[in-house]
Structure formats: C-alpha cells, structure tokens
Amino acid sequence: MGIYSKPVVFAVLSAVVILIGTIVTVFVPLFMPSTQPVSPYVKPYTAVELEGRDLYMREGCNNCHTQTVRPLRTEVLRYGEYSKPEEFAYDRPFLWGSRRTGPDLNRVGGKYPDSWHYRHMQSPQGMFEKSNMPPYGWLASNRLDTGNSFKKISVLGYGYSAEDVRQQISDYKAKVTGPGYDSKETRDQVTPANLRGELTEMDAMIAYLQKLGRDVKNLEAAP
Amino acid sequence: MSETGYEYRVVRGFAFSALFWLIIGLTVGLWIAFEMFNPALNLTPWLSFGRLRVVHTNGLGLGFGLAGIFATSYYILQRLTRTPLAFPKLALAHLYLFNTAIALAALSLFMGMNTTKEYAELEWPLDVGVVILWVMYAINVFGTLIRRREKQMYISLWYIIAMTVTIAVLYIVNNLAIPVTLFKSYSIYAGANDANVEWWYGHNIVGFIFTVPVLAMFYYFLPKATGLPIYSHRLSIISFWALIFAYLWTGAHHLMLTPLPEWIQTVAIAFSIFLIAPSWGSVVNGYYTLQGNWDQMRSNYLVKFFIIGITFYGLQTLQGPLQGLRTLNAFFHYTDWVVGHVHMGTMGWVAMVISASFYYMIPRITGNDLHSIKLANVHFWLILGGQLIWTITMWIGGIQQGAMWKATNPDGSLMYNFLDSVTSLYPYYRLRFAAGVVYFIGILIFAWNLIMTVRKKPVEA
Numbered sequence: 001m002g003i004y005s006k007p008v009v010f011a012v013l014s015a016v017v018i019l020i021g022t023i024v025t026v027f028v029p030l031f032m033p034s035t036q037p038v039s040p041y042v043k044p045y046t047a048v049e050l051e052g053r054d055l056y057m058r059e060g061c062n063n064c065h066t067q068t069v070r071p072l073r074t075e076v077l078r079y080g081e082y083s084k085p086e087e088f089a090y091d092r093p094f095l096w097g098s099r100r101t102g103p104d105l106n107r108v109g110g111k112y113p114d115s116w117h118y119r120h121m122q123s124p125q126g127m128f129e130k131s132n133m134p135p136y137g138w139l140a141s142n143r144l145d146t147g148n149s150f151k152k153i154s155v156l157g158y159g160y161s162a163e164d165v166r167q168q169i170s171d172y173k174a175k176v177t178g179p180g181y182d183s184k185e186t187r188d189q190v191t192p193a194n195l196r197g198e199l200t201e202m203d204a205m206i207a208y209l210q211k212l213g214r215d216v217k218n219l220e221a222a223p
Numbered sequence: 224m225s226e227t228g229y230e231y232r233v234v235r236g237f238a239f240s241a242l243f244w245l246i247i248g249l250t251v252g253l254w255i256a257f258e259m260f261n262p263a264l265n266l267t268p269w270l271s272f273g274r275l276r277v278v279h280t281n282g283l284g285l286g287f288g289l290a291g292i293f294a295t296s297y298y299i300l301q302r303l304t305r306t307p308l309a310f311p312k313l314a315l316a317h318l319y320l321f322n323t324a325i326a327l328a329a330l331s332l333f334m335g336m337n338t339t340k341e342y343a344e345l346e347w348p349l350d351v352g353v354v355i356l357w358v359m360y361a362i363n364v365f366g367t368l369i370r371r372r373e374k375q376m377y378i379s380l381w382y383i384i385a386m387t388v389t390i391a392v393l394y395i396v397n398n399l400a401i402p403v404t405l406f407k408s409y410s411i412y413a414g415a416n417d418a419n420v421e422w423w424y425g426h427n428i429v430g431f432i433f434t435v436p437v438l439a440m441f442y443y444f445l446p447k448a449t450g451l452p453i454y455s456h457r458l459s460i461i462s463f464w465a466l467i468f469a470y471l472w473t474g475a476h477h478l479m480l481t482p483l484p485e486w487i488q489t490v491a492i493a494f495s496i497f498l499i500a501p502s503w504g505s506v507v508n509g510y511y512t513l514q515g516n517w518d519q520m521r522s523n524y525l526v527k528f529f530i531i532g533i534t535f536y537g538l539q540t541l542q543g544p545l546q547g548l549r550t551l552n553a554f555f556h557y558t559d560w561v562v563g564h565v566h567m568g569t570m571g572w573v574a575m576v577i578s579a580s581f582y583y584m585i586p587r588i589t590g591n592d593l594h595s596i597k598l599a600n601v602h603f604w605l606i607l608g609g610q611l612i613w614t615i616t617m618w619i620g621g622i623q624q625g626a627m628w629k630a631t632n633p634d635g636s637l638m639y640n641f642l643d644s645v646t647s648l649y650p651y652y653r654l655r656f657a658a659g660v661v662y663f664i665g666i667l668i669f670a671w672n673l674i675m676t677v678r679k680k681p682v683e684a
Contacts, residue, residue: 015392032484060272063276063277083482132645
C-alpha cells in the first residue's frame with residue numbers, strides 16, 4: 001500500500017512531519033523578541049573575561065555547574081535573584097548546564113573576593129575538606145594565550161576595536177600584577193614565580209567568574 | 224561477502240566497533256563515577272571530571288550507539304529488502320572513517336576542545352566529518368531501498384528512514400557555528416535561543432539514536448528471534464507517525480523554569496505527556512507479540528533481553544514525561560534523579576536490545592553457533608542487576624538532594640548548605656560505582672562471548 005512501498009516519498013513525508021514541531025517551537029522563536037531581549041545594563045564580556053569563559057568551556061565546568069537560577073523561593077534564597085533572558089544576550093553558547101554536582105554560578109560574581117577563588121581553585125579540598133571538585137591549581141601555571149582574543153571578539157560582534165582589546169588585557173594585567181591588588185598575597189602563593197608578572201589562565205577564569213551576575217546587580221541598584 | 228551476495232563484513236566490523244567503544248566508554252564511566260566521591264582520580268587535566276564526562280557521553284552515544292545502529296541497520300536493510308547493500312565499498316569506507324572519527328573525537332575532547340553543547344561537544348572540523356559519515360550512510364540506505372526486491376517496506380525500515388532524515392536536520396541545525404580557529408568556534412545562536420536549539424537537539428538526538436533505531440531493531444529481531452509475527456501492524460503505523468511527530472516539540476522540557484519563554488516550556492510539557500501514547504504503542508505491541516508464547520521467556524534466552532528491554536523503555540517513557548511536569552521538575556531537575564533516568568534508558572533499554580540483536584545476528588553472519596548461551600544468560604543477569612542497583616541508587620540520591628535543597632528552618636532560612644547536599648550523596652556514589660563494576664563485568668562477558676563465537680571454525684555440515 002501507498003507510501004510504505006515508496007522510500008523517497010516516505011523520507012520526504014517523515015521530514016515534513018518532524019519539521020512541524022521544529023518550526024513552531026524552535027525556528028519561529030529564533031525571530032521573536034521574547035527570546036532575545038537586550039538590556040542596557042548587561043554589558044558584553046571583556047577580552048579577559050571572554051578568555052576565562054573559553055577556559056570554563058574547555059575544562060567542561062558546565063558539566064557540574066549550572067548558570068540559571070530558577071524562580072523558586074529556596075533557590076533565590078540560596079543563590080540570589082532568579083535569571084532573566086537578557087542576561088544571556090552575549091552568551092554564545094549558553095552555559096546553563098543540566099546538573100548541579102556543584103552549586104549554580106549565575107550569581108557568583110562579587111560573592112567572594114578574588115583571593116577566595118585563587119585559594120579555592122588551587123585546592124577545593126583545602127577549603128572544604130569533603131568537596132569533590134577537581135583541583136585546578138595548574139591553571140596558574142599556564143600563561144594566558146590572548147593571541148586570538150580580538151578575532152574572538154570580532155566573531156562575537158562585541159564591538160570592541162583591536163585597541164580596546166589590547167587595553168582591556170593590559171589593564172587587567174596591570175590590576176592583578178600590580179602592588180595594590182587586594183588579592184596579591186594569595187595570587188602570588190598559587191602562581192609560579194616566573195608567571196607572577198604575566199596573565200595566567202587562572203586570572204582569566206577568575207575574571208570570568210567575577211563577571212557572572214554582576215550586571216544584574218547594577219540593574220537592581222538602578223533607580 | 225556471503226554466498227547470497229549480502230555484505231556482512233561491514234555488519235561484523237560495526238558490531239565489534241560498537242563493542243570496543245562500549246568498553247572504552249564504560250571504563251571512562253567507571254573512572255568518573257569514582258571521581259564523584261574521591262577527587263584524587265583527577266590526576267591530570269586530561270583526566271579531570273569536566274573533560275572526561277564528555278568522553279564518556281560521546282564515546283557511548285556516538286561510539287557505541289551509532290556503531291550498534293550501523294551494524295544492525297546494514298543487516299536489517301539487506302534482509303528486509305532481500306537486496307545486497309547498494310554500495311558495499313562505500314560502506315567499508317564508512318566503517319574505517321567512522322572509527323577514525325570517533326578516535327579523533329575522543330582525543331579532541333580529552334584535549335578540551337569542547338563546544339559545551341551537550342551531546343554536540345565536538346568542534347567544527349569533526350562536525351563536518353560527522354556530516355560526511357552520515358551522508359555516506361544515507362547513500363547506502365536509500366540506494367539499497369531504491370534497488371530493493373521486496374516491495375513492501377517493513378516497520379523497521381520506516382524507523383531507519385526517519386532516523387536518517389531527522390539526525391541530519393538535528394545535527395546540522397544545532398552545530399551551526401562560526402569558526403575562530405581550526406579548534407574553536409562560537410555558536411551562531413545566543414542565550415535563550417541557543418538553549419532552545421540545543422535542547423531541541425539534545426532531546427531528539429536521544430530520541431532518534433536511543434529510541435527510533437532501537438525500535439527498528441526491536442521490531443525486526445523480536446519476531447525473528449521468536450518466530451512470532453508482530454501483534455498489530457496498525458498499531459505500529461499509528462505509533463510510528465505519532466512518535467516522530469510529537470518528539471520534536473518536547474525539547475524545552477529540559478529547560479523548565481529557565482529564562483526560556485514560558486509558552487515553549489508549556490507546549491513541551493503537553494507533547495511530552497502525549498508521547499506516552501506512541502511509546503506505549505510499541506511496548507504493547509511487543510508484549511502482545513508474545514501472547515500465548517510467554518514460555519519463551521524461559522526457553523529462548525534472547526526473549527528476556529527484548530522483553531525486559533522494552534519494559535525499561537516503557538518505564539523510561541512514563542518517567543520522562545512525569546519529570547517534565549513543572550512541579551516535579553522543580554524538585555528533580557539538576558539532581559542525580561535525571562542521571563538515573565538517562566541510565567535506565569541506555570543501560571536498560573538500549574544495551575539490552577543491542578545485546579540481543581548482536582546475539583541473533585553474529586552467529587548468522589558467521590555461520591557459527593553462539594559460543595555459550597550460558598554466558599549470555601550470565602551477561603543478562605549481570606547487566607540487569609547492575610543497572611537496577613545503579614539507577615535506583617541515583618533516584619534515591621536525587622530525591623535526597625532535591626529535598627535538601629528545598630529544606631528550610633522554621634524561620635524560613637535554608638537548612639543545608641550546598642556542600643552538605645553533596646557529601647550526603649557519597650554513600651550512593653560508592654554503591655553506584657560498585658553497581659557499575661557489576662554491569663561492566665556483564666559487558667565484558669558479552670564481548671568475550673561474541674569474540675569466541677566469531678573465532679570458532681564453522682561447523683562441518
């Protein structure tokens with residue numbers, strides 16, 4: 001009978017059948033404003049934060065940490081204000097995650113000083129004896145590669161010039177390597193002597209973590 | 224090539240590739256299961272949990288799953304069309320290229336080239352490779368179907384066609400990205416849209432790799448192994464179209480209570496509930512096929528695998544929609560409950576049906592009897608026991624963690640800090656590891672049994 005003896009017709013019909021749900025729930029929303037709101041308070045990542053984000057991806061941090069706080073009472077109590085779509089306008093890809101082996105990180109920015117993160121990344125078990133997080137001290141032994149930073153920023157369309165990118169990198173380097181850095185002591189402890197005057201992968205990772213949720217705090221503080 | 228002209232070398236090649244990647248994927252799985260309660264195994268960056276977890280999921284999903292699908296579908300395709308593969312050399316090239324690609328994929332993930340889109344973590348050059356592999360496969364599927372000698376296409380062929388078409392659409396759309404270098408790219412979608420595209424993909428890649436082709440195996444090998452015709456052809460028609468129609472609407476149940484627009488989430492819930500019907504259509508069809516012949520559960524070692532496998536499929540397709548309900552999802556999401564759910568489907572349904580399909584197929588393409596039915600039975604009980612302990616442990620752990628996250632003191636403050644909820648799971652993680660070892664031993668017996676089968680000299684007539 002009919003289509004069950006016509007493989008090509010059958011394939012075309014299958015394609016039509018699977019495309020209906022796809023078009024309604026996936027393709028149409030791509031062009032709806034509700035899935036891509038923007039807010040003047042949410043700023044793109046700086047070059048250093050973006051490099052940190054790429055390291056977060058490289059190390060698969062998203063396998064254990066989510067980045068979306070749900071509008072549930074205990075969740076807001078634990079992490080802070082629930083996540084809004086405009087916060088993710090510059091996230092390509094999104095990093096919402098699917099399993100909380102560790103806590104959500106969408107509001108971690110500004111929660112702890114940089115020194116806390118240096119110490120924690122170096123040895124999670126040194127801080128929390130029973131933690132199962134892998135240690136990431138070795139990130140401090142890797143010089144940060146900023147060779148593609150401008151290219152990355154251009155692909156993502158963040159609108160910074162090559163000069164802006166250079167400036168962002170040298171500013172952040174000046175901050176963390178300068179004598180006035182509030183987390184200098186801890187950074188020096190975890191960073192090998194020859195890299196103390198350079199930007200390391202650990203520095204970028206922490207810059208990224210400190211960015212998470214920061215813009216929302218500005219939004220809430222706004223009149 | 225056999226005397227009938229059927230191309231069986233490629234079937235055998237893919238079957239043993241599947242076994243190889245299964246053992247690799249499970250070894251990595253055991254490693255990360257151990258890391259969950261003892262982080263000392265994060266010895267080097269390459270062996271840290273974040274990188275290894277994607278080697279585990281890709282190794283088993285792409286390596287074991289796809290190789291198992293290719294092995295069985297190249298076999299089913301030829302048998303059901305009564306036609307040799309249209310392009311046997313292309314199929315052999317497909318086999319070699321596939322294993323090269325999976326090896327490179329594992330290597331690239333170990334090195335941290337990870338796009339982070341779940342089950343689509345490979346960077347863009349490997350994505351191109353996957354698309355080429357898929358085209359090579361599709362040419363043989365449609366080439367053979369067009370030349371077929373058997374006019375009517377049996378149920379299994381519908382599922383193979385639907386998979387071939389749908390995987391192509393899913394994979395290409397979700398992996399669209401702009402390259403920065405050879406090893407790095409950025410998704411073309413941002414934020415909520417990227418999430419929506421990803422989970423449309425993520426949910427359906429599971430559907431069209433771990434459900435649709437496994438149903439193709441089930442509908443072919445169950446009647447073959449039992450000598451009984453499928454109970455209802457009409458039911459299989461309804462189930463098929465309803466399944467492939469409804470599946471694509473449901474991805475957003477993975478994004479419940481996130482910043483994705485609420486209507487997309489709600490539509491996904493509705494279609495998830497609807498999906499119970501076509502899923503159970505196949506379950507009922509399987510059970511009723513054995514009507515009056517249930518003694519085969521005892522007398523025919525293959526039937527156990529198929530019937531217990533379809534039972535886990537039935538449980539999986541009930542549990543899934545329930546987890547998708549907003550209230551239950553608020554409790555279970557992000558806990559180990561979901562990890563248990565996934566593993567019931569993969570360890571219980573997919574592995575059971577692929578095991579039995581290989582046990583049926585390998586002796587027939589080599590002309591040897593199965594090395595040992597006794598060992599096949601041991602394999603069955605070990606993977607059944609291992610899987611049950613594994614998944615039930617994770618469900619209990621998930622309920623516990625979900626409850627701890629929600630628990631509040633009388634004054635409204637949180638009762639537990641996050642770390643409490645992690646460390647309280649370590650006893651479950653230890654038990655899960657032990658159950659994984661039991662399962663792994665079962666799989667080693669499976670591999671040994673098939674290796675001994677093909678190494679036997681054919682019996683003289």
